Amino acid sequence: MAEHALEWRPRHPTDLLQTVGSLRRGPGDPAFLVDAGAVWRTTRTATGPATIRLTQLAPDVLRAQAWGAGAALAVAQAPELCGDRDDPAPFDPLIDPLRDAHRRNPGLRIPRTAAVFEALVPAILEQKVITLQAHASWRWLLQRYGTDAPGPVPRPMKVVPTPAEWARIPSWEWHRAGVDPRRSRTIVEAARFADRIDEASALSPEQAAARLTLFPGIGAWTAAEVAQRALGDADAVSVGDYHLAKQVGHALAGRDMTDDEMLAALEPWAGQRYRVVRLLGSAGGLRRPRRGPKLPFVDHRAR
Template identity: 30%
Template sequence: MYLDVERCVRAVQAKDERFDGWFFTAVLTTGIYCRPSCPARPPRPENMRFYPSAAAAQQAGFRACKRCRPGAVPGSPQWNERADLVARAMRLIADGLVDRDGVPGLADRLGYSVRQVERQLMAELGAGPLALARAQRAQTARLLIETTALPMAEVADSAGFASVRAFNDTVREVFGLTPTELRARAKATGEPPVSGTIVLRLPFRRPLCPDNLFGHLAATAVPGVEEWRDGAYRRALRLPHGHGIASLRPTPEYVECRLALSDARDLTTAINRCRWLLDLDADPVAIDAQLGADETLAPLVAKNPGRRVPRTTDPEEFAIRAVLGQQVSTAAARTLAARLVAAHGEPIEDREGGLTHLFPTPSALAGLDPESLAMPRSRRATVGALIRALAAGDLELGVGGDWERGRARLAALPGVGPWTVESVAMRALGDPDAFVATDLGVRLAAADLGLPSTARALTARSAPWRPWRAYAVQHLWSTREHPINQMPADRPEEN
């Protein structure tokens, strides 16, 4: 979009927050770059330059605006809508892979050469993987500086900088302030940091319908790993350097995120996994416009605009839970998963609630006795086959995974049918066009609305909804009475 100068200028002049994250505006006269919705007076069009990423603006010599904080915007929805090399690379960079494994590690995960990855990112985003990761490190450093009392040397290490000097230079270059000045500014204008907890606001593009998003997560929560408490969804996170606990509470303007991490180096990864979980980088205006053009879906979209797809912070966990949930009720699936957690999960401490374990990894389940699972023999065999494929690395379901390859390898496992494949594609792989045409709730809703109720016919009828059929599923589910469609009321007796 940044190449469409006239459209970008109009967005900046209108201070249109819908375009935050789509592009960044650099101002020649001030040397700063902003989000399109920056509250400052818009510059003259001839003084504007547009960039596809914060990293590209930084490489061009511009520093971040202190007023609109362009690093704190939703990510471009393109990286969630697409499954090509650039989109997969951006999802992996956001997950912190370059900081952990370098550019060679990124290229290896993608199955391309380092040169191919760098060339394609530079062509589309104006910056290579190192520059994109550096921009992300700068934003992570800012969060740690402003929301914690960590010594600056620990902030530098936690944000992924190789040295304190590189940390100081980057912060000064990107934000126009030293780390000490940033912390002093935050203390003067904000709340004091909470010991052991990082509190931040997760932005999103409006509108956002929280009912099905948080309702689904709460209704399907596995005891010990997830819970709904005091108006927030809380869950345990398995992270590259340790574990964490995330508490996510919706508000009209943002999602409040409270993170307790065993290792501060996991901050960037934890934030991005929470954003991915809640589908906060989606473009609801574009999605609702297409679905709302269908005469059957139009009333549903008008009633609850901004529905998101509830995803997962752990794709392997979700795949296992999806198989456990085949042909059983939500309550039965939760019970089966809770037994696995109690027997094989990694214990953790939660000072604020009732989280007790991390969901077990495929490796931890590799020695699982199938006979210990209270389910039919055929489904026990399916669980075992899935666990072995995940443990061996034969099935890639992470944010950088190839959607169609993941589908094909899932479908090749014994006992894995279309419902499981599309459920995993929708919530683990993040394909916005995943469509569970065989789901009972979807078929009943379709029949109630006068749509075809057989999987084949409904799939054909859904063609005009592409590439947003995963969102159409959320609207179809909303037509029936089920706990997944409503945020639960707090139940103090369970707290």
């Protein structure tokens, strides 16, 4: 039996897998698993670790079950996790590609984990490296330093380390995980102020971004990646991304764009710009011709 459970009807149409899928850090993420249509996710709450199982019982009915010391908090937060605080009402597609994507994806919501530091660590790992490399580092670190997930998980899962445990990881272990000293220092330093970082969940998007970017090594891109997941910010744009401006440029104008040009092109959807990016991605619109340089793979373990 689950320690805690909740069944509810979302305020807006919600596609569970599409909504929470953005929280998975690549195939084999030890903290995220899809099994037989159910989403299993681990988290660390104020009262301890938890495993939560999310299922879509019907198009308009979701269910959460949770195990572990943090199960009650995890279940209480489950509606927000599944986008219940996301309000699509102000969104106007305006152009045909977005109208079509919006019509085809009526259940795409913006999730909100409210776990700011938890979202910050993998975002830092993804700074200035290819995504596959960051995901491999995430898997290695959780397998080595995470704790076993509570509950009847379908296969072994891990709960992220506590901030204190992140801070104690020695330099050579970061090296073995393929994480360079700049990113590892950023995580270790941020871990020492995890409480202050987690307070950002109660701030406005602007205040949260200002709080996060006070810390060395955390810039606008990282703050946006955190806001998209931990804060449910439907407007957060990952400015500085290696590919995003070019992809959005081709989706909206058929050409590469700079970050400034991308922001100007997204201005008609101010307040909903991340939703635009998600919808374009769901419709396959975030692609561009395969030309030009790619971000190289850098094996930091060989240094």
